[in-house]
Amino acid sequence: MKTKFSGILTLFLAFVVQITFAQQKTISGTVSDQSGLPLPGVNIILKGTTNGTQTDFDGKYSIKSQTGDLLSFSYLGLKTQEVTVGASNTVNITMVEDTESLEEIVVTALGIKRNSKELSYAVSTLKNDEITKTKAVNVATAMVGKVAGLQINTVNNGVNPNTRVVLRGNRSLLGNNEALIVVDGFPSSRGVLDRINPNDIDNVSVLKGANAAALYGSEAANGVVLITTKSGKGKLSVTYNGSFQAEDVAYLPEFQNEFGVGGFPDGTLFPLENVAWGPRFDGRLVDASETLDDGSVWQVPFSPIKDNHKNFFETGNTIRHGVTVKGGDEENSLLMSIDQTNTTGVVPNDTYNRTNFRLKGSKSYNNLSVGGNLSFFRAHTNVVGEGGRQDRPLYWNIINTPLHLPIQELKNWRTGTFTRNEVSYFRFYENPYFIVDTQREKSDFNEFNVLAFADYKITDWLTASINVGYTSTTTSRKREFGAFTYAFHLQNTYSEIDPYGARTADGLANFTRTNSDFLLKFDKDLNEDINIKFTTGHNLRIEDSKEINVSGTDLIIPDFYNVSTRTGELVGDETTTNRRKIGVYGDLTIGYKDYIFLSGTVRNDWSSTLPKDNNSFTYYGGGLSFVASEAIPSLVSNNGLSYLKASVNVTKTGNDPGLYATQGTFTADSNGFPFGSTVGLSQSNRVPSPNLSPEFTTSIEAGLELGFFKNRLTTNITGYISNSTDQIVPVNISLASGASSALINIGEIENQGIELDLNGTILKSNDFKWDVGLNYTLQKSEVISIAEGVDELNIGGFTSAQIIAKVGEPYPQIRTTAYLRDPQGRVVVGADGDPIQDTQNQIQGKTTPDYIVGLNTNIRYKNWSLYAVADYRTGHVFYNNIVDAIEFTGLSKHSATSGRQPFVFPNSSYSDGSGGFIENTNRLTSGGGNAFWDKYNDVKENYVTDATTLKLREVLLSYNFDKTILDQIGVDDLSIGLFGRNLITRRPKENVTTDPEFNFTTGNAVGVGTQSQTAPTRQYGMTINITF
Structure with a gap:
């Protein structure tokens, strides 16, 4: 009887499984817009699961489901649609505009998400694909030319170039003028743009003026670049991003090809010079070196060599491999990414290798949401050092190599026919290849970041949040300078060719930052017409740093750069800094009928860099946003205006002084000290300024946003004027005071500008689409005053x-x-x-x-x-x-x-x-x-x-x-x-x-x-x- 029952049960289960599989099927179809054009990139999710897909370029999709499943179709700017799977295997969707979502959701100060129509200040947003299209290693360079009001300069070139990021011009004469960089709500240094993995970024919001950033405090007086990293969502996926990049010298200075070396004093040939004031090139053989050990002299034709200077450089390359694993549902998300970048430069021996790792996740349970974000960055840089003879850098030596001297012949200076430095051709300076081989700057940089948050929904309209972040960086640097020697018979014949010994310098720097915010967020409809959003919070920021440097000269072991092998003087120094800041803030937005919004912000900071009895300062701002196209529906036309918003904002922000500006400092005196066991200290030549106050910037901004032809063409126009007062600058004082200068609050700068963002779709058909974006920045800075008599x-x-x-x-x-x-x-x-x-x-x-x-x-x-x-x-x-x-x-x-x-x-x-x-x-x-x-x-x-x-x-x-x-x-x-x-x-x-x-x-x-x-x-x- 038992056996019979088991057999019946087995048949029953098999039947159920067969029915289940029979019910599963592939649903396919096409998603188009109201004009019938296919929509690529529409997100399609099987509700209640992590399964999903996207439409291709032709708007087509396919997904496995079964009868009764609910499919959700979503696309930015269009209404989300949900369809229940029925008997048919084909589901075609026509998506329509969502007037509620035409104003995109943007991330603002403190990571608060707002509908763009509520904002009374200018914000520009870049999506991930706008940053990663051409695989720039540096995020800052990937943003150039894409945001009005943003000026990014690549300050130098190389395997890891430096950039300068400025929004709306310079507000401070001598203080910091660069924008604040914030990653997932955590304030960071500007250098994070050089280090963060671009593939980790979901979007970048640029809050252009002080108006947008009052809640971040003094560091945000120059605007804010907000980076939001990706989160895991949808079905489990694995993405690989790979790229190979070659790099060549684009151009060099234009050189004359008529005259050769010489010219002191009468223009005659002197082949052991680098100044080209000599006779015309004539092709004869001339000496190109001092007399060598065997009595010979290197000779070359006295004729210019084509691309001689360019021949020194190599073709650099960058190889990148990145993998991202992510997935999630409505309650859980998880993302892990790793990226490896290896770069060799156009300068021989220059390399840059970096590794990025990120782990990010979140969990929601009833009214509680928690999450964390851990990232690690490691980079090793090995580049040519600064300065040799007379502190001339490598590039100077390259471009001043004589036109007739084949520069590549100098490469094998260690083992080639012409060894040692007499073949540098010029007794004042080194062979460029000797410089790249023996003068190196090596550094290892490690950065560890951990962020954590918790949100608890107390009621439907009140949420408590806490965000805590910690970052730690360690930088180790080593500078190597090889010994410079000549053949014995040349030493001391000219003072310029006296040899110098090898030397080295080591440095170690540590920096930590802790930042925490506790917030209460209120969002409630008082009635059908009025909505109130209010955020209040407390911020604590702690920054500590320590740096130690040591150097030694006349090292006794060749190519072994260690200060313990010195015979010369050992020199060292140590610097420690500590900084604290506490802030309280509030942000209020009152909306009326979803078309007019009144906002206000206020923040008070207590800064350790200000005098103890005067370390508190307040900033505030207010704005108004009016969406005329919703207030007056008759303005909207299907063939004309589709969106119109006007806004105005007034804000005052502060910029506190740098470290120890209000306190006297001492440094170790190396002039005659240590004397026996006595150590000497010297006081700073700048008088402490106990009454110093922050620099303040007052800004007025007005903007106009327009959309035409169902927002196929959009325009943002912004005008602003800002006045920065109480500039912190040094002034000369009487030397009888024992110092030479003092910091005081004087001076004023005025900035004015106009910004225009224009985006539109010029042509659009089933197979073709042409989008164009234009941004324009007009900016003027003027010094209004400095000081009386100055x-x-x-x-x-x-x-x-x-x-x-x-x-x-x-x-x-x-x-x-x-x-x-x-x-x-x-x-x-x-x-x-x-x-x-x-x-x-x-x-x-x-x-x-x-x-x-x-x-x-x-x-x-x-x-x-x-x-x-x-x-x-x-x-x-x-x-x-x-x-x-x-x-x-x-x-x-x-x-x-x-x-x-x-x-x-x-x-x-x-x-x-x-x-x-x-x-x-x-x-x-x-x-x-x-x-x-x-x-x-x-x-x-x-x-x-x-x-x-x-x-x-x-x-x-x-x-x-x-x-x-x-x-x-x-x-x-x-x-x-x-x-x-x-x-x-x-x-x-x-x-x-x-x-x-x-x-x-x-x-x-x-x-x-x-x-x-x-x-x-x-x-x-x-x-x-x-x-x-």
Whole structure:
């Protein structure tokens, strides 16, 4: 009986399983919009499960389900639709506009999500694919040209370039002007843009002004870049992102090819020089080295070598592999990613290797939601060091290599025919290959971040949240300088070729930041017309750092860089900093009938960098947003206006001083100390300022948002004006006080600007779509005041080329040594025909653009897509240090324009002896060789050039494979592409040497070029993305 029952049960179960499988089937169909055009990228989810898919380029999809299942179709800007699976295996969907979602949801301060129509300030959002299309390693460079009001400069080039990120111009004379970077609600340093894995990013919201960022406190006075990382959602998926990129030198300075080395003092040949003031090239064999140990001399033809300087550089490459695993449902999410990047530079031996890892998850249970985000970053950098003989960097040595000397012949300086440094050809400086082999800067950087949050929904309208973040970074640095020696018979024959010993310097730096926010969030409809959103919270931020440096000279073991092997003096220092800040804040938004919104913010901070009795300061703001298209429905037309919003905002924010600005500090005195067992300390030469207060910025912003033709064309226009007062600047004081300067609150800067974002779909059909985006930035900064009796402040630069702030003038400006000019602006020459240098340096122009235009386009045809980004900057100048360098040595093309003969200086005049000036048509310069050009080189206005540039920043040609093909091989998504970055750069004819973005500092002294760089480069490569 038991056996019979078991058999019946088995048959029954088999029948049930058969029915179940019989009910499962594949549902397919096409999703289109109201005009009948297919919609690619529509999300389709099987409700209650993690199973899902997306439509392909033709709007087609397929998904396994069974009768009675509920399918959800969602797409940004369109109403989400749910369909119950019936008897048919085909489900076609037509999606319609969702007026409630036309205003996108954006992430604002403190990670609070708001409908864009509620905001009274400008916010721009970039999605992940806008950042990752051309596989830029650095997120900052991937954002260039895509956001109005945002200026990103690549300050130098190389395997790990530095960038400067500024929103709406400079607000502070000497303080920080860069935007605050926030990752998942956690304030970070600007360097996080260089380190974060772009594939981890879901979106980037740019809060452009202080108006948008009052809740973040003083660090947000310059605007905020909010990065939200991806979360796990939908069915379990694995995505691989891979790319290979090659990098080549794009261009070098233009060199003259007529004259060779020599020229001191009479222009004759002197082959062991690098200055090209010698005779014309004639092809004869000339000496190219000192006498070698065997009595021979290296000889080469006295003729220019094509691309000689470019031959030094190599083709660099970057290889990236990234894997992301994610999945989730309505209550759970999990994401794990790992990314490996390996870069070799165009400079021999330069490398950069980095690893990114992220683990992120969340869990919801009834009214409680908790989550965490852990990330780790590790990078090893090995690049050529700074400075050799006379502190000349590598690039200076490369571009000043004589035109006839085959630079690649110097490569095997250790084991080649010509060993040691006499084959550097020039007794003042080293062989460039010796520099890249023996002068290295190596660093290891480790960053660990952990974020945690908990949200508890107390009622339907009140939520309590706590967010805690901790970051720890460790940087170890090592600088190596190889010993520089000559053959014995050459040592001490000239003071310039005396040998120097090997040396090394080590540094270790640790930094930690803890940030916590406790918030109460109130969101309630008081009635059918009025909604109130109120957030109040408490913030605590703790920052600690410690840095130790030690160096030693005259190391005794070759190629072993350890301070313990020194015979010279051991030098070291240690620096420790601690900073605390506490803040309380509130944010209120009152909405009326969902078309008018009144908002207000307030925050008070207590900062440890301010005086103990005066360490509290308050900022506040308010705004109004009015959605006219919803308040007055008659404004909306199907063939015309579809959306209209106007807004205005007024905000005051603060920027507290740097560390120890209000306290006296001491440093170890190395002048005569230690004396026996006595250690000496020196007090800072800056007097403490116990009454120092923060810098404050008051901003007024007004904006207009319009949508036309069912939002097929959208426009955002914003105008703003901000005044930054109580600037923190040093002023000179009497030396009798025992110090030379003191920090005080003085000065005011005014910023004005207009921003325009224009996006539209030009053409759209079944197989074709053409999208275009344009952004325009007009920005002006002016110094209103500095201090009584002071109308100028030096910001940085060099003695002969200074960046300054001057009352009544745009900020910043560059002032250089200059020519004496007559009332008509002509250069005044003397009786010898040579220009006369002015005794006073003169302002040459502003060093930030008047306006920036960014243009992007995306053309899709069937499965093919062509994407491009370009930007144009103009209205500014920069000091071209590279031309200065090669004109000093006579290698520039310009230095040979007169054939090294006397000439009439262009646009010049001379005194008539009675106070007037006569146009110069016959007074020739005293010469055309070294004597003249040496004086010409002293006048730096000759090297201030137009900084206008037009760059093709990004190009991508990609192909997305058909979903019908991918389904057969078990792949959800597959795309391949060819990309390029910085492929084309157009500059004025007067700038034929370098990229005006390059700068000698990442600070406020913008507009001073540098020789401490790598040549401008272009990148091109291929990419593959595959999801299972």
